[in-house]
Amino acid sequence: MEKLWSPWRSAYIDSFKSEKTENNCIFCNAINEDIxxxxSLLIKKFEHTLVMLNLYPYNSGHLLIVPKRHTSDFLTLSDEELLEVNRVTKLSITALKQIMNPNGINYGANLGKAAGAGIEDHIHFHIVPRWIGDSNFMPVLGEVKVISQDLLDTKKKLIEAFAIL
Structure with a gap:
């Protein structure tokens, strides 16, 4: 069985251990940020959701689709929220394909700590562009993840792509 290692993820998870209240929620705070x-890592705001870059991406263009309402329980999302999450996911994948031309996309959510959620108190969905050969020896041996594009450059390109969708 092959393994995909992400040793840098533990630093990300550890950075949120003390943030347990809604006031300290990075996603709730992002609602009022200036794009x-x-x-700010925000790309676009919608009625019920946000699109933002992941501060600790698995790959360039790693996006988060975040319902604005603070909840950790997928089952409490309304039909309106779920529909918008899916519509925004479609727009996000379209934008990523236009500006980054990935060979594939990983999409999903880690629901709860046991499932690997780094921020378990506010549900969010990951969209990770993938390229053939995008995993190499650096994260495993050097404990370094090579991200080929600056976050601010990626943000600028995605904002431009969303503007025409």
Whole structure:
């Protein structure tokens, strides 16, 4: 069986251990951020959801689709929220394909700590562009993940792509 290692992920998970209240929720705080700010990872705001870059991406263009309502339980999402998550996911994949031309896409959610959720208190969905050969020896041997594109460059391109969708 092949294994996909992500040793950098533990630093990401550890960074949220003390953030347990809604006021400290990175996703809830993002709702009020200015998309044009270089300190914000937001790409686009919709009525019920946000699209943002992952600060600790598995690959360039790793997006998060985040319902605005603070909940950890998938089953509490309304039909409107679920429909918008799916519509925004489709738009996000379209934008990623236009600007990055990936060979594939991973899409999904880690529901709960046991499932690998780094931020388990606010449900979110991952969209990870993939390319043939995008995993190599660096993360395993060097404990370094090579990201081929700057987050701000990726953000700018995605904002432009969303503007025409």
């Amino acid at each position: 044009s700010s270089v300190n």
